[in-house]
Amino acid sequence: MNIHDEMIAMGDRAVVAARELLLLSARKKNAILQAMADEIDARKAILKEANRKDVEEAKSAGLSSALVDRLLLTDSRIESMVHGIRAIVGLKDPIGARISRWIRPNGLEIVKRRVPIGVIAIIFESRPNVTADTAVLCIKTSNAVILRGGKEAINSNVAIADALIEGGKKHGLPKDAIQLIRTTDRDAVRELVQMEGRVDLVIPRGGEALIRAVTEQARVPVIKHYKGVCHLYVDESANQEMAMNIAVNAKCQRPGVCNAIEKIIVHEKIAAEFLPKMANRFRQLKVELRGDEASRQLVSWIKPAKEEDWYAEYLDLILTVKIAGSAREAVDHINRYGSKHSDAIIAENEEVQKLFLTEVDSAAVYVNASTRFTDGGEFGMGAEIGISTDKIHARGPMGLEELTTYKYEVQGRGQIRE
């Protein structure tokens, strides 16, 4: 079979599985998820052995040590995978819930009910634990899932998917509810994202190049997260000590993640007082500062920022500084250069807070708090399949509800349209 026919057949199997998943109760699905967790736990040695091949190949292919580390499965990483699955068992099942119900003047009863999306395709890169995380969230919400992981993690992904599938089957997981694309053929992705009628949603997870490639090829809906170019704006009305704490936390607590800040904007009226203190603090923390002309006049060792710096997601100890004449200027800058992810204002002035909340066009907007809280767990969703910087269907952290849709169930007693 060629890759086109193979993928179509895989899609057809997923559609059948999606129908079967509709019939499983919340209790039944939880038993399946527990069995998956047990199986992963029982197969630690098999998983590590499969992973060893990937790691060796990655090393001999000269991958960076950071990438090799992302690939690596250790006992504790496998345990946290198991723990993650068990945590999802404990979450409330959103499927079947009545979102709303009303009765029309003609007596028709309309129920808007939460249902699974159907078949979800997840395309991801190196970290093999994504295989387990995403498959489990899809099954919890009664969606069939087609997984496509990175080439460099193929042995690990196969071992994890096999554990989930075989563990799940012991408690009635429908055949083909979880399918992993086992070829590393690049054409498989193109076929996958063009299977209208077989795939209802594609969620790409990875670097910008992956996301762009998927978006350009896709004919089925895509929910995506390009990047996190998060800003902190320190208003003239800010509590400066709070601003300093939050700036350091949002930049340094974990610089390699999407909700860390990449830019800081300081109101010109406090810049002469605040910026030198802040710059010294960041120098101690080994954060490289780049900045506009105005910031460099206040702190001479700030490096000049280029135009591309304003768009950049460094994921590293680099921070770009801008001085703004007003909150409005800061908001305009954020809307122009940001990525619609997470942006924060530090201000005591409530009018300025409101302007920022209303006009910054991002998934999460913060007043007097660190952007690092944009996260399914921190928001209290219990789980997260990703963070959307789109505005359609899901925005910000995507938990269980974001993996559902609805249908209208209309109950009549013979009504016809006049």
Add this chain to the structure above:
Amino acid sequence: MNIHDEMIAMGDRAVVAARELLLLSARKKNAILQAMADEIDARKAILKEANRKDVEEAKSAGLSSALVDRLLLTDSRIESMVHGIRAIVGLKDPIGARISRWIRPNGLEIVKRRVPIGVIAIIFESRPNVTADTAVLCIKTSNAVILRGGKEAINSNVAIADALIEGGKKHGLPKDAIQLIRTTDRDAVRELVQMEGRVDLVIPRGGEALIRAVTEQARVPVIKHYKGVCHLYVDESANQEMAMNIAVNAKCQRPGVCNAIEKIIVHEKIAAEFLPKMANRFRQLKVELRGDEASRQLVSWIKPAKEEDWYAEYLDLILTVKIAGSAREAVDHINRYGSKHSDAIIAENEEVQKLFLTEVDSAAVYVNASTRFTDGGEFGMGAEIGISTDKIHARGPMGLEELTTYKYEVQGRGQIRE
């Protein structure tokens, strides 16, 4: 300027307008909409004159009389456009509503708030009233809109858009909140649907060819409605008189619309009794019947159905008949050949009703009622920008809420992530 640069500039202007729309109150927006309605009303003669050019060109180009009729603007059609705008003024504004609010253990207050999507592009075919309908729904929900109508209606669309824009401006409609693509260059559509970062959502409205072209080219999210291949399943437990009434209503009351039925499935246990009666009734109503082998054995004059008949949206007095051995077979058939739009069961057996409601994967599923009710007005939404057969973001009739998204507003007092 070439078409690429022109469209980018148009997108940039729309983004600016979208920010300005954020600042308008519900009251202000309603004043703008009233002014638009007044202006359309005042310009009846201008609109009809512009429309006359389109109609003449359409006739001399040899368009069918049905298409020419769709183009035509009469006094009463213009009045109903005006009436439609005034009806939308009376609807509740969904923007700014708090969808939910919770407080995290660390004291962060999270508000999930309903906000506009931003910039919406609407691509549509011949009926010029779509210009007014869709622009008004977008402004009501504080979205900037870029309209692209059919070439054959260009003069009418320009006249309508001008009336809306100039009427709206008198009461503070932001410049460029409504923009019409005034060139009929086909490349404009491709550019439009690839403007990531400038266009947040594309809604194509028209025939299947238009929708497919948009979907293939798009890089921004699309919500669409391919076609309405709606089914009526008459179960063995059906009240047959009710089944007959609903079948006739759903097929004949207005055959040219997407929520009319195209297929009927009859349980084999009642087929010998029900089908001949139904066939006679449809013969009186001049409905052509096509059917499978089993149906033709019961009613010899039913024409044989080809495979493509099961997928077909006739929008005409044609109905395809199938005999099924069980409700399950009917459901499987619907899921395989249907378009996920609207499907109905006539049954007294509650278990079979439940099976149908749960397993038919369509936007609207009906028990003992006509599929013709799938409509924003009939559902009580007050307005409709279209019907989605997608499952992402919006499913079924799309009213005002479906033209919104949400953002998370997080209020802290210095919280940082540990």
